[in-house]
Amino acid sequence: MRFPSIRPNLAVTTGAEMMGGTAGSCGRNAVARRRGWIVGIAVVGLLGIVSPTHAEAPIKSPQDAACRNEARAKVFVTPDPGGIGLYAIGRQIYSACMARSQPRTARRRR
Numbered sequence: 452m453r454f455p456s457i458r459p460n461l462a463v464t465t466g467a468e469m470m471g472g473t474a475g476s477c478g479r480n481a482v483a484r485r486r487g488w489i490v491g492i493a494v495v496g497l498l499g500i501v502s503p504t505h506a507e508a509p510i511k512s513p514q515d516a517a518c519r520n521e522a523r524a525k526v527f528v529t530p531d532p533g534g535i536g537l538y539a540i541g542r543q544i545y546s547a548c549m550a551r552s553q554p555r556t557a558r559r560r561r
Contacts, residue, residue: 518548 510516522544529540 514549514552518545518552521545521548 452500475481507519522541525544526537526541529544531540
């Protein structure tokens with residue numbers, strides 16, 4: 452007569468088996484999720500490389516830097532009744548500042 456084994460059942464169960472799934476489903480979902488992340492990051496990276504970015508010209512003088520800062524500070528509070536856009540408003544503010552900062556030349560009367 453054979454006696455039953457007294458050893459405890461040491462079978463390893465996965466979370467998917469406990470929740471009623473199959474043994475390999477948890478691993479496949481994780482791989483698919485990871486693959487989705489990788490593809491998403493690659494797409495975002497390619498869009499960043501391919502899309503044209505508008506870089507500013509290098510700062511040429513202290514007046515240029517001051518006028519750029521003034522335009523950045525005022526562009527969102529300046530009204531835009533004509534609907535020309537933020538870039539055009541900023542350009543107008545910058546141009547007016549640069550014109551103010553230039554020394555006036557004396558004109559001779561004839």
